[in-house]
Amino acid sequence: MAIGIVGAATAAFAAQDDPFTVNGVTAVCTGVGSSKDKTEWASYPVKIVLANSAGENVAPAHYTVTRSGQTVLEADCDAPWILIKGAAPGNYATTASTAEAGRSNSVTFTAANGPQKELTLMFPTRQQAAR
Secondary structure, eight states, X not given: OOOOOOTTTOEEEOOTTOOEEETTEEEEEEOSSGGGGOGGGGGOSEEEEEEETTSOBOOOEEEEEEEXXXXXXXXXXXXXXXXXXXXXXXXXXEEEEETTTTEEEEEEEEEOSSSOEEEEEEXXXXXXXXX
């Protein structure tokens, strides 16, 4: 898959395990197979994981990362994790939308140096979403 940037919305179509940068924010979609264990992923201060209530990974997803109401990154990932670094210090919101769960979920984080923060967005299982 190629990486594409579209106008001011800056949507990236991310190839799995291939870091990309938009608006000074570097991200990578990963979390599947042995590549999820790459040591370089620990250098990303924010790790957002998508899972369902049964503890299973959820993918694909469309992510939007905003700061002060402005979109700084949009990406479509075919993996259950998105790792983020290089964001200016401050408060951010991330929304992930999945077709599998048929809904979106959001989480906020503060960009800062330090150990990696893991944030999990929970979605219903397919059976729960069908109800």
